[in-house]
Amino acid sequence: MTETIRIGIVGFGNLGKGALQALKYSSDMEIVGIFTRRDPKSVKVDGHVPVYHMDDVQDFVDKIDVMLLCGGSATDLPEQGPVLAKLFNTVDSFDTHARIPEYFAKMDEASRSGGKTSIISVGWDPGLFSIMRAFTEAILPEGDTYTFWGKGVSQGHSDAIRRVPGVKAGIQYTIPLDDALEQVRSGSRPVLSTREKHRRECFVVAEDGADKAKIEETIKNMPNYFADYETTVHFISEEELKRDHGEMPHGGFVIRSGETADGSSHVVEFSLKLASNPAFTSSVLIAYARAAYRMNEEGQLGAKTVFDVAPAYIAPKPNEILRKDLL
């Protein structure tokens, strides 16, 4: 267990920055470098971590054990993923749900052809929440699973607010409805749509002289985004936005409510309360980098998801210590 896992980071946005931070708490890993499509000189990094251009990635095939792909799911990962999975063991947080089967197939082909292991869609949802959904459904086959998100910032909804005429800046929080949570926890197994489980809270900075009533009405009636939800709009100053809404908190709940065949009812609940979504998500990526390395060493090649990874692979402690201390 004295081997050090050599890590590379591709993309240096919130997630890449979080991953670099998270490595500080992982004594079995070391950072080799950060890879960017920008001019490496333009990327500011604390400490002495070298930054390279993506074009030079090929030079590192023998110097990096696991590459963390910290780009976005919309365009970065579909393009970079298969190329890098051929050269490196990889971990990514691909989260465009509808395209997972397609992405998995491409990553599987690429990583197998290179003799590598790639773990896709890692994080908390997809990721830890997915594991909880699979675990609880396997154990309580007769039941219902509920996923709640929040309290947390939804990027898509924040963007939608900002497109409203008269809005200078804004942010949107998705918040689980307490009533819905309590109904689910009671074991009554209610039928609830996404809008019946969440409310939306918006903090908006209006432009000088803008018609606030009209902004509020436009937001609340926006189809798909807000119209079907209980939506609150607060107008705040630019200073307040900066001061009170600069963090990226998130979290949520996965609850399975089910019955065993004797008729008794059971509720399993998993929840996250995260002060920083990217800091936590990147910590999950780091743990699964350990798994990608170990599984590749054992010859488990190709694309994997969190469903394929035994808990022991992500733990820094050896298995006999896990059995002794944590079982």
Next chain:
Amino acid sequence: MTETIRIGIVGFGNLGKGALQALKYSSDMEIVGIFTRRDPKSVKVDGHVPVYHMDDVQDFVDKIDVMLLCGGSATDLPEQGPVLAKLFNTVDSFDTHARIPEYFAKMDEASRSGGKTSIISVGWDPGLFSIMRAFTEAILPEGDTYTFWGKGVSQGHSDAIRRVPGVKAGIQYTIPLDDALEQVRSGSRPVLSTREKHRRECFVVAEDGADKAKIEETIKNMPNYFADYETTVHFISEEELKRDHGEMPHGGFVIRSGETADGSSHVVEFSLKLASNPAFTSSVLIAYARAAYRMNEEGQLGAKTVFDVAPAYIAPKPNEILRKDLL
């Protein structure tokens, strides 16, 4: 996925009965028989499930894919486990924590020598709670993990009550202290011993003419069991005991509170609220029976724990459906 996993059950107490029930919700499994050390004719089973004597178990080596060992950890499993693990893939709920390394070693040797796979210490604690402790520690290395048990019946403490002179019958519930739970959830990472996390509630049926004040005092001052805890004693009638305390509810919480290297704090919480402890525990055993069968088919021999089992192995759905539906 059309293969049926053939299941045997050894021991027909609460856990064995729960396992037989749980099989009703597992269409990929079928029960072959129940094995007992008693006279098979004395064992009452609903339906048409054959009951055999343990001495005949050898006749079933080709007829059973996974044997569920539903005996106790004190004497049954240490004796039966290694014998049966040589002949069958097994799943058990061995929970004598201090003896897990020793039991693991014996089961590992036995199952390897027979070309079998045995998954030990399955259930919710050890089991699901262990997985949560390992997962959350791997993801948040800088943090503290708290396990709370209850509300649920503690067999050991109930037995202790019943040994008090003047006590006819009784039951004890272990209950997490709300204050302690809230402290932990706040992220303040308090240092809490077991007695600072739980209180104990006793329901006692006194013998006719017994000195209730003395019984209460004896219970509350019992070293190890109650003296260090906030303990409540309620005297009830035999009818009330039967009517209100015949179920075996249990549950608990695993909470990890930690910080990422950027200084932001995160709380991960997993909880169970179970109307019947044996019904749920046996449902976990059934799910891991699927894993024992599949891992053995793949040549993963020897003793395993929940740390070694990837989520996909316990799920009835094939992996591509898990990726599509649950990721």
